[in-house]
Structures are given as C-alpha cells and as structure tokens.
Amino acid sequence: MEIEIATIGGYEEVGRQMTAVRAGDDVVIFDMGLNLSKVLLHDNVETEKLHSLDLIDMGAIPDDRVMSDLEGDVKAIVPTHGHLDHIGAISKLAHRYNAPIVASPFTIELVKQQIQGEEKFGVENDLMKMEAGETMQLSDEVELEFVNVTHSIIDAINPVVHTPEGAIVYGLDKRMDHSPVLGDPIDMKRFREIGREGPGVLAYIEDCTNAGRKGRTPSESVARRHLKDVLYSIQDYDGGIVATTFSSHIARVKSLVEFADDIGRTPVLLGRSMEKYSGTAERLNFVDFPEDMGMFGHRKSVDRTFKRIMKEGKENYLPIVTGHQGEPRAMLTRMGRGETPYQLQDGDKVVFSARVIPEPTNEGQRYQSERLLKMQGARIFDDVHVSGHLREEGHYEMLDALQPQHVIPAHQNMKGYAPYVDLCESQGYRLGRDLHATRNGNLIQLVD
Numbered sequence: 001m002e003i004e005i006a007t008i009g010g011y012e013e014v015g016r017q018m019t020a021v022r023a024g025d026d027v028v029i030f031d032m033g034l035n036l037s038k039v040l041l042h043d044n045v046e047t048e049k050l051h052s053l054d055l056i057d058m059g060a061i062p063d064d065r066v067m068s069d070l071e072g073d074v075k076a077i078v079p080t081h082g083h084l085d086h087i088g089a090i091s092k093l094a095h096r097y098n099a100p101i102v103a104s105p106f107t108i109e110l111v112k113q114q115i116q117g118e119e120k121f122g123v124e125n126d127l128m129k130m131e132a133g134e135t136m137q138l139s140d141e142v143e144l145e146f147v148n149v150t151h152s153i154i155d156a157i158n159p160v161v162h163t164p165e166g167a168i169v170y171g172l173d174k175r176m177d178h179s180p181v182l183g184d185p186i187d188m189k190r191f192r193e194i195g196r197e198g199p200g201v202l203a204y205i206e207d208c209t210n211a212g213r214k215g216r217t218p219s220e221s222v223a224r225r226h227l228k229d230v231l232y233s234i235q236d237y238d239g240g241i242v243a244t245t246f247s248s249h250i251a252r253v254k255s256l257v258e259f260a261d262d263i264g265r266t267p268v269l270l271g272r273s274m275e276k277y278s279g280t281a282e283r284l285n286f287v288d289f290p291e292d293m294g295m296f297g298h299r300k301s302v303d304r305t306f307k308r309i310m311k312e313g314k315e316n317y318l319p320i321v322t323g324h325q326g327e328p329r330a331m332l333t334r335m336g337r338g339e340t341p342y343q344l345q346d347g348d349k350v351v352f353s354a355r356v357i358p359e360p361t362n363e364g365q366r367y368q369s370e371r372l373l374k375m376q377g378a379r380i381f382d383d384v385h386v387s388g389h390l391r392e393e394g395h396y397e398m399l400d401a402l403q404p405q406h407v408i409p410a411h412q413n414m415k416g417y418a419p420y421v422d423l424c425e426s427q428g429y430r431l432g433r434d435l436h437a438t439r440n441g442n443l444i445q446l447v448d
Helices: 036-040 052-058 064-069 090-096 105-116 188-196 220-233 250-262 272-283 299-312 331-336 360-375 392-402 414-426
Strands: 003-009 018-023 026-030 073-078 101-103 127-129 135-137 143-148 157-163 166-170 201-207 241-244 266-270 294-296 317-321 349-352 379-381 406-410 442-447
Touching (some): 003 201, 036 052, 090 105, 101 105, 105 127, 105 272, 250 317, 266 299, 331 360, 406 414
Antiparallel strands (some): 135 143
16 A cells, blocks of 8 residues: 655644645545744734635645645544644635544534634534544544543644554654643553554654653643642732743643632633633533633733732732733733733732743743833743653653654754654664655655
C-alpha cells in the first residue's frame, strides 16, 4: 500500500498545525490550526470575518493547496485537542473536504463553537465524537485509533492510523504526566503495544517544542503544588491579588479556584475565552466548580464585576483573568492600561501561572504588559507553571516505546528541529534516510 505524508502547516513555526496521511486511497487530515501571532501583527483583525485566502496570505492558517497532489479521498479530519493552533482554521478550511470531523468530546464541543462563530463559510461537516481508547474503521485495511495523552488542556489524544504497512502515529502535543490533576494519565502501555504489534510503527510525527531541554517535563501536580505555595505565601496580604493562566488550561483554573477558597477569597473567572473554556468543561462534566462562582466574558458584565470587587473590597476576591501573553484586548492588559474599574495599587500581586510562548510577538506583548502592571505598583509572580510538551527524556521514552521506522519532526522551524534531530541521530536515525526534517507544503513518500 502506498503511504504518503503531506506536511502542510506547523513545519516552519509553532502554530497553524496541519498534516495529511494518505494510505492507499484513504486520506486522514490531522489538525487545522491558527498561528495567532500572525493575526496579532495586524490591528483589530477579526479572523471570523476574513476569507481563508486572506488568512493564508497572512500566514495565519495552513496553505492546503498541496492536498490536490494527494490522490485519495479524505475520510476524516482529526483535531488532536482544543488549542487554537490545532483547531483555529477548521472553520476556514474544513468545508473544502467531504469528510467528518472526528475528535474527543471536549475538543469536538470547542470545534462546534468555532464553526458557529464563522461568518464566511457554512461549515457543514459532520461532527463525530470518539473517546480515547476507541477505534474507527476508515476502510477495509485502514483504521483510526485514539490514544490518551496528557497536555495543558483536557481530553487530548494522539491519533494513530493503522495500515498494512505499519502504524502512523501523530504525536503532537503531549507530556508524560502520570499524576495529572484532571483526567487519566498518558497511556504509555498502549504506545508500547502499538510499537510491537504486527508491522510496528512505520512513521512517528513528533512535536519538538522542548526537545532541547534536559530531563523530563514535570507533572501538572507539580505546578499545582507550586501554585499552592505561592498563594498560601501571600494569603495575609490585605490588597488585590490577580491570577492569569491559559484559559484552556482547565486543570490549572481548577487549582486556582480551589486555592482562592483556601485563602479566603472568592474566585471569579473573567474574559471571553475564560468563560468559553471553563463553561464548556463544566457543562460537559469535566470539572465541578462552586455553584456560586462567577464566570463572565462580555466586557460590560466584566466591568460590572470589577466595580463590585472594588466596592466590596479587593481583599475578598481572586480575579482569574485572561492576558497571560499580554494580548492587547485581554483583561489583564486592560487592567495594566487602567481601562477597567479595577484599580491596581502599590503592592498588589499578579500571579502569572503560565510561560510566555517563545515567539517574538508574544514576548514583546508580555514585556509591555508586565511593564504597565509594574508602573501601577503591581508585584509580579512569574512562571508558576509546567510545560505541556515533552523534554529530552520523554522523547527518548517515546522512541523506545514506538521504535518507529521513520521519524518526522514537527511543531517548530528548522532551528527548533535541531535538538530533536541530534537526539534522534543519537538513537541511530539518519537525516535524509529515516529522519525527515521538512517544510510546509512538502510530500514525503514512505512506501511507493
């Protein structure tokens, strides 16, 4: 059976992920993501109002023209998890393919919301839920499987396409978390089984984000303990404490909510994406928040909440807000500019339970946001966080578990590939033979 892989997006940057695998006449697309930093370079751009061609020219979503070179029928579009760099282009591109969108329950709900917000295309692809551990027959000889992984968002999976020539494992994005705060641990047992079943693993596509960092990525339970230590250490402060994290990081939001209560403050979630992700997770029973906890997304309701906090006393509340990357329109950025009723004062604490995504636009915005907060007297607690991506030891363990014939680095540019290429070569792979460092828009023929 001919096996071919199209590396469409995410092979020159972190963001706008999209990969297609052709097995005979069957094609599976993994991810359709957005590169948000490309959008943020343009003032007041609303992606839902833009045509896909404009966004492709902007470098914001994948250029999927290479799909016309794949001779087969798309049987499924499979987003691995709900981050925008993996689902943000579905509302712009999915309608081009006569195929269902297949994802885990939380992810499919976020995809549905993306599609409902679309203003240019009527995306009518069927939406199909599939749980981790389940399989779907795509044709007589090709099967799709979801393997549970742990990441900085709940309900993440690594999809596997089983073919007569071996399995193709799409390994974006994960860390090896054996004691997660929410959900099940990573299913390493299943990965080891896949590596040793039948013809084994033909190809492994891997996220290289932290490949140059030594050791292993800590568990989310480590971040929870760090966050607890920080908040308990400032519980006697009688002024304002504000926290920010990734809106999609439900486990981290859960910890913040619980520790707010422990230190005698009422938690309140503020910002559109905070309301979207946490509200969806609660509605689908992935998390149980206090019944009386406020969750507000629209600016007017957010400002009303800020006024209430100022009236009743900042010492009684823990606002958990958007803006950890310094996004121009996010809550924390507005607070730093003095554009909300919430007034920061000397000594107030701002806890960043997130790292800045290592990309120049984000780094610049985050720097500006922190400077604005400090100018108002805020004291910053930085990097109360653990990554959602594998470090060196995790990569060694995955290669040992899967023993793939071919490895394809992804989720980086050429510079970012280098540590992972070195790591793979130390395990016997050779660049240009069975280790394929590639670019957006290329085809890799694995089996003729």
